[in-house]
Amino acid sequence: MNYDAIAIGAGLSGCSAAIQLAKLGYRILLLEQSHYPVHKLCGEFLSVEVTAAFENLGILEQVHKVGAHPIHRAYLTTSSGASFRSPLPSTALGLSRYQLDLMLFERAKDLNVTCIDNTKVTGVTGNLAEGFQVSTTKGEFSGRLVLGAFGKRSSLDRTLNRKFIAKRSPWIAYKGHFTGIDIGDVIELHSFPNGYCGLSQIETGEINVCWIAHERVMKEPIHQDLGIPESLAKNPVLADRFAHMQRVSPSLQGLSQISFARKENFYNDICMIGDTAGMITPLCGDGMAMALRAAEIAVPLVSQFLEQQINAIAFKQQYTIAWQREFQMRLQLGRIMHNCFVQPPLANMGVSLCQMVPALGNWIIGATRGKPQQLLKTDFASNALT
Numbered sequence: 001m002n003y004d005a006i007a008i009g010a011g012l013s014g015c016s017a018a019i020q021l022a023k024l025g026y027r028i029l030l031l032e033q034s035h036y037p038v039h040k041l042c043g044e045f046l047s048v049e050v051t052a053a054f055e056n057l058g059i060l061e062q063v064h065k066v067g068a069h070p071i072h073r074a075y076l077t078t079s080s081g082a083s084f085r086s087p088l089p090s091t092a093l094g095l096s097r098y099q100l101d102l103m104l105f106e107r108a109k110d111l112n113v114t115c116i117d118n119t120k121v122t123g124v125t126g127n128l129a130e131g132f133q134v135s136t137t138k139g140e141f142s143g144r145l146v147l148g149a150f151g152k153r154s155s156l157d158r159t160l161n162r163k164f165i166a167k168r169s170p171w172i173a174y175k176g177h178f179t180g181i182d183i184g185d186v187i188e189l190h191s192f193p194n195g196y197c198g199l200s201q202i203e204t205g206e207i208n209v210c211w212i213a214h215e216r217v218m219k220e221p222i223h224q225d226l227g228i229p230e231s232l233a234k235n236p237v238l239a240d241r242f243a244h245m246q247r248v249s250p251s252l253q254g255l256s257q258i259s260f261a262r263k264e265n266f267y268n269d270i271c272m273i274g275d276t277a278g279m280i281t282p283l284c285g286d287g288m289a290m291a292l293r294a295a296e297i298a299v300p301l302v303s304q305f306l307e308q309q310i311n312a313i314a315f316k317q318q319y320t321i322a323w324q325r326e327f328q329m330r331l332q333l334g335r336i337m338h339n340c341f342v343q344p345p346l347a348n349m350g351v352s353l354c355q356m357v358p359a360l361g362n363w364i365i366g367a368t369r370g371k372p373q374q375l376l377k378t379d380f381a382s383n384a385l386t
């Protein structure tokens, strides 16, 4: 079968694009290497602007039904004892990727997207003028265009020979679910030398703990009682949290070489959405909202291209301009904040400043996320399959 579009990767951006395009009546193939449902490495904190996106995608009711945990406040601390508390501009949510990605994948299936998991894409050839062939561990597929939604780092980046993959990145991250403490409706971010750690409650009542650090922390001795590199326990609040928590996940999930480098919006004529086009630092807690938003930006242009209302050049130009306009500043601010928060003196100065001038902290929280979106203008009602 020749698909109108093939989305590679069924995370936030791939599922969102597939659902929106299926609602417009297109034949979509969604390919995912993992076998769903699956736990994924993530802070599992959903920023306030996702609500409209979830409503547009038709999963908002289910998100609340499974008990996504409402989060109203942020609490930042440093290893020298500075702290800052702030209300969030609106309600954020704590929801595991295990639930969320499955929910989106199932929603895509309901809308007649051909969803195939447990299938790794191993190569892509072709172009926007002649169409694409996608090779996978389960055979070959063809489509008029390809959406690259394969996340921050994939073996496919290497196969495609993308520039960013050649450059080593020192950032590593770990995540796991814990019990034993109650942090209520707060997203906690604790800085420590060379990294930071986020804690937030998810739908199960467990605490998702996710930390990112320079790889040099792995050379440190592991803290005897807490089972973590010593740097983390240098933040007194974090040390106290770990001292009272018990791990629920059988083991921690880890990932190395997390890159915040600039990437291409189009590569070999593949339209990159989500982290494949550029990843915001986890400190901002906005990567999932951005992935959903990137799909919203891409879909109307994909539709115009498929309807031959715009040519390949206009498609590429318009998408790149819209993407850069929406995300470029946020990505830069995210990199600056990340670099400050991993260095104790700068983290301390920044958090102390926010403590003294709360308006500054509130501005930073606002500036690293998008504006809440309205329901999409795309005329789903007239084209919808359901």
Ligand SMILES: Cc1cc2nc3c(=O)[nH]c(=O)nc-3n(C[C@H](O)[C@H](O)[C@H](O)COP(=O)(O)OP(=O)(O)OC[C@H]3O[C@@H](n4cnc5c(N)ncnc54)[C@H](O)[C@@H]3O)c2cc1C
Pocket (backbone or CB within 6 Å): 008, 009, 010, 011, 012, 013, 014, 031, 032, 033, 034, 041, 042, 043, 044, 045, 046, 047, 119, 120, 121, 122, 149, 150, 151, 152, 153, 154, 155, 156, 173, 174, 210, 211, 212, 258, 273, 274, 275, 276, 279, 280, 282, 285, 286, 287, 288, 289, 291
């Ligand atoms: C440590 C850390 C903490 C974070 N915490 C948060 C947070 O709290 N809140 C937030 O909003 N964001 C957070 N993020 C960012 C967020 O996880 C991402 O921005 C978001 O998941 C991007 O969505 P995506 O669709 O681009 O990619 P993903 O959600 O990563 O989806 C990509 C999918 O592609 C699949 N795939 C990859 N290669 C192939 C292949 N060859 N063939 C088939 N399938 C393939 C993968 O299995 C995956 O399912 C965090 C990131 C990190 C690293």
